[in-house]
Amino acid sequence: MSTNGNDTLHTISVLVEDKPGVLTRVANLFSARGFNIDSLAVGPTEMHGLSRMTIVVDVETKTLEQVTKQLNKLVNVIKILEHDQGSAVERELMLVKVRAGGEQRQRVMEIATVFRVNIVDVTNATITLEATGKPDKLQALLSLLEDFGVVELSRTGRIALSRGDRGIKERVLKAAND
Amino acid sequence: MKITGADALLKALEQEGVEVVFGIPGGASMPIYDPLVDRSSIRHVLCRHEQGAGHAAEGYAWVTGKVGVCMATSGPGATNLVTPIADAKMDSVPIVAITGQVPTPVVGNDAFQEADITGITIPITKHNFLVKDVADVVETVREAFHIASTGRPGPVLIDLPKDVLLAETTWKWPDHVTLPGYKPTTKGNQRQVVEAVKMILKAKRPVLYVGGGVIKADAHKELHDLATAGQLPVVTTLMARGAFPDSNELCLGMPGMHGNYTAVTAMQKSDLLVALGARFDDRVTGKLAAFAPHAKVIHVDIDPAEIGKNRAVDVPIVGDCRDVIGKMAAELIARQEEAGGPPDRSAWLGQLREWRQAHPYRYDQQPDGPLKPQYCVERLRAFADDDTILISGVGQHQMYASQYWRFERPRHWVNSGGLGTMGFAVPAAMGAKVGQPDKRVVAIDGDGCFQMTAQELATSTTEHIPFVTAILNNGYLGMVRQWQELFFDERYSGVYLNPDVPDYVKLAEAYGAVGFRVDHPEEVDAVIEKAYAVEDRSVVIDFRVDPREMVFPMVPSGASNDDIILSPDQASPHADPMEAPLA
Numbered sequence: 050m051s052t053n054g055n056d057t058l059h060t061i062s063v064l065v066e067d068k069p070g071v072l073t074r075v076a077n078l079f080s081a082r083g084f085n086i087d088s089l090a091v092g093p094t095e096m097h098g099l100s101r102m103t104i105v106v107d108v109e110t111k112t113l114e115q116v117t118k119q120l121n122k123l124v125n126v127i128k129i130l131e132h133d134q135g136s137a138v139e140r141e142l143m144l145v146k147v148r149a150g151g152e153q154r155q156r157v158m159e160i161a162t163v164f165r166v167n168i169v170d171v172t173n174a175t176i177t178l179e180a181t182g183k184p185d186k187l188q189a190l191l192s193l194l195e196d197f198g199v200v201e202l203s204r205t206g207r208i209a210l211s212r213g214d215r216g217i218k219e220r221v222l223k224a225a226n227d
Numbered sequence: 228m229k230i231t232g233a234d235a236l237l238k239a240l241e242q243e244g245v246e247v248v249f250g251i252p253g254g255a256s257m258p259i260y261d262p263l264v265d266r267s268s269i270r271h272v273l274c275r276h277e278q279g280a281g282h283a284a285e286g287y288a289w290v291t292g293k294v295g296v297c298m299a300t301s302g303p304g305a306t307n308l309v310t311p312i313a314d315a316k317m318d319s320v321p322i323v324a325i326t327g328q329v330p331t332p333v334v335g336n337d338a339f340q341e342a343d344i345t346g347i348t349i350p351i352t353k354h355n356f357l358v359k360d361v362a363d364v365v366e367t368v369r370e371a372f373h374i375a376s377t378g379r380p381g382p383v384l385i386d387l388p389k390d391v392l393l394a395e396t397t398w399k400w401p402d403h404v405t406l407p408g409y410k411p412t413t414k415g416n417q418r419q420v421v422e423a424v425k426m427i428l429k430a431k432r433p434v435l436y437v438g439g440g441v442i443k444a445d446a447h448k449e450l451h452d453l454a455t456a457g458q459l460p461v462v463t464t465l466m467a468r469g470a471f472p473d474s475n476e477l478c479l480g481m482p483g484m485h486g487n488y489t490a491v492t493a494m495q496k497s498d499l500l501v502a503l504g505a506r507f508d509d510r511v512t513g514k515l516a517a518f519a520p521h522a523k524v525i526h527v528d529i530d531p532a533e534i535g536k537n538r539a540v541d542v543p544i545v546g547d548c549r550d551v552i553g554k555m556a557a558e559l560i561a562r563q564e565e566a567g568g569p570p571d572r573s574a575w576l577g578q579l580r581e582w583r584q585a586h587p588y589r590y591d592q593q594p595d596g597p598l599k600p601q602y603c604v605e606r607l608r609a610f611a612d613d614d615t616i617l618i619s620g621v622g623q624h625q626m627y628a629s630q631y632w633r634f635e636r637p638r639h640w641v642n643s644g645g646l647g648t649m650g651f652a653v654p655a656a657m658g659a660k661v662g663q664p665d666k667r668v669v670a671i672d673g674d675g676c677f678q679m680t681a682q683e684l685a686t687s688t689t690e691h692i693p694f695v696t697a698i699l700n701n702g703y704l705g706m707v708r709q710w711q712e713l714f715f716d717e718r719y720s721g722v723y724l725n726p727d728v729p730d731y732v733k734l735a736e737a738y739g740a741v742g743f744r745v746d747h748p749e750e751v752d753a754v755i756e757k758a759y760a761v762e763d764r765s766v767v768i769d770f771r772v773d774p775r776e777m778v779f780p781m782v783p784s785g786a787s788n789d790d791i792i793l794s795p796d797q798a799s800p801h802a803d804p805m806e807a808p809l810a
Contacts, residue, residue, distance in 0.1 A: 124409045
């Protein structure tokens with residue numbers, strides 16, 4: 050998974066009707082049109098019957114417009130919001146099981162303290178960490194842990210909310226013409 | 228009062244004004260066919276293959292502007308609809324496909340004749356529905372027709388499990404459609420319209436690049452106003468033939484891979500392209516980077532995603548072509564009146580006239596030589612009136628039809644443009660005839676295409692839907708043969724069909740149609756007259772045409788439109804056929 054420094058990565062929030070097949074429709078559109086999904090996270094919202102997808106899409110700027118325009122054509126897609134760099138709070142949850150037997154154990158625990166992440170499971174040979182944060186923080190943590198040996202890794206993909214007072218309902222991504 | 232889901236479906240179709248359904252029944256859809264017996268307002272045309280039912284629904288929609296309806300059972304019935312649904316998606320044809328499905332308790336169990344048709348058709352429908360609750364049947368039909376017919380039209384599929392069709396519900400027609408994620412922009416932004424008109428008035432070499440959206444929007448009158456008031460030359464794409472009359476001197480005809488020199492070159496040399504309901508398809512633009520390099524672009528389309536998809540745009544206008552072109556015409560006329568008349572376009576129009584005289588479409592029909600397909604098309608047109616509806620399949624004959632027929636009216640030309648579906652013509656002609664029973668319908672087909680869907684001639688006979696099919700029979704998959712001749716060193720591979728198999732006259736007669744065969748040029752007129760005189764049955768004419776004849780002009784796939792080849796002796800052996808795949 051790439052880091053936030055890659056400027057072809059864009060985070061978009063897509064408000065969709067919670068209907069069967071909506072995830073298939075979105076995923077299909079991405080594969081059929083050759084758009085690359087870096088990560089995708091889906092969950093319910095504050096509004097009944099609506100789900101929110103946070104999609105990190107890897108595109109050239111020109112095709113980002115195509116991505117949002119094509120997504121807008123899906124009947125079950127209500128709204129799309131593109132998060133500009135810095136205008137959104139972005140977080141991701143990561144569970145990582147690291148080799149931490151013997152003298153390595155103390156060093157992994159030190160890293161956990163420095164990064165302020167939780168230790169959620171310990172065995173004689175491993176430690177499992179639960180880390181939440183911005184993508185670049187998780188990336189930094191992960192690159193340190195790789196030296197010990199990552200046994201297993203699971204990430205949720207990024208979720209995001211725009212900064213400021215307003216919610217997605219008031220912030221519609223403008224179409225080309227209005 | 229309680230009614231079944233199937234009854235509710237039929238009643239809802241009636242509410243939508245459906246007068247005909249093209250279909251084939253099967254196990255899962257049988258509950259629909261039972262109440263159909265008692266409904267005289269909906270005609271069911273029993274087709275011989277579901278693909279035929281789908282194309283018939285398309286043909287009906289093309290010529291009427293209404294939503295065409297086709298119906299199939301679950302599994303193979305539904306999957307046989309995939310090709311026409313994909314065809315309708317590419318050409319923005321409003322159809323609703325209704326499929327039976329296995330009962331909900333066994334959905335997902337690999338039951339007999341089960342196929343996940345909503346899953347299969349997600350990429351090729353505008354939207355689709357799997358109805359799991361009988362209470363949702365009516366609302367779903369309403370939504371399906373709304374989605375199919377508004378905005379950029381397209382195919383919508385409704386999948387109805389058998390138990391849902393048999394369950395009971397209460398009839399209630401919804402007052403309105405609630406689709407929070409579906410709100411097409413139809414009204415064009417007036418400020419953008421003004422910008423566009425200013426640009427048109429300043430342009431020295433403007434071209435109106437008219438696509439199928441103008442016909443879909445019924446915007447031909449508005450287009451005529453805009454073009455004639457502004458003295459603006461018009462090209463009509465394959466999808467837009469008839470949107471502007473070929474007889475008007477501003478009409479340059481078809482652009483693109485097999486378009487005429489003037490239409491292609493006018494766009495190349497243009498300083499302003501006004502794209503109206505067109506999508507800068509690769510068959511029109513040729514090599515995109517070299518397409519109309521000096522032109523600014525105004526792009527009017529109801530689908531925002533088309534704007535800027537292939538070509539950068541200077542003035543984008545999202546909206547229905549009829550609304551936007553009407554506003555553009557009004558604004559243009561007002562500004563020209565203020566300025567004391569339209570800008571002087573004599574130099575540009577004179578240049579176009581010169582090109583047209585120097586480079587018309589050409590073919591050579593010797594009186595005693597082999598029969599030329601172009602000649603057949605011209606003669607078929609000569610004996611037809613402007614109200615004749617022309618259908619074509621896909622390939623060489625399609626290009627000859629578009630090049631040599633004279634189109635004067637919208638919705639009088641039906642073909643498979645985007646998907647390029649061989650076998651489209653016969654069933655689409657049948658659907659067109661059902662939609663316009665008082666008009667003559669002529670299908671120009673190839674021998675390869677014809678054999679893919681010819682069985683619908685049986686439907687034509689039993690359902691009394693007469694039309695004329697003119698097969699330009701060269702015994703080959705002609706367009707592939709042409710590419711092999713030009714780009715593959717004449718190494719013919721998998722293209723020879725044999726003009727004598729089947730015997731098309733006997734085949735026609737076996738289906739209850741009238742069959743004619745034409746071998747020589749001097750027989751052409753007499754046979755066409757005889758064919759057009761038959762009104763109670765379908766007719767098949769087997770024109771034995773020269774297999775060596777090729778479609779020109781031609782812009783090789785992947786080449787720039789500047790490198791248009793006008794005749795076979797100009798065909799470059801060095802063109803690289805692998806640069807873009809044959810399609």
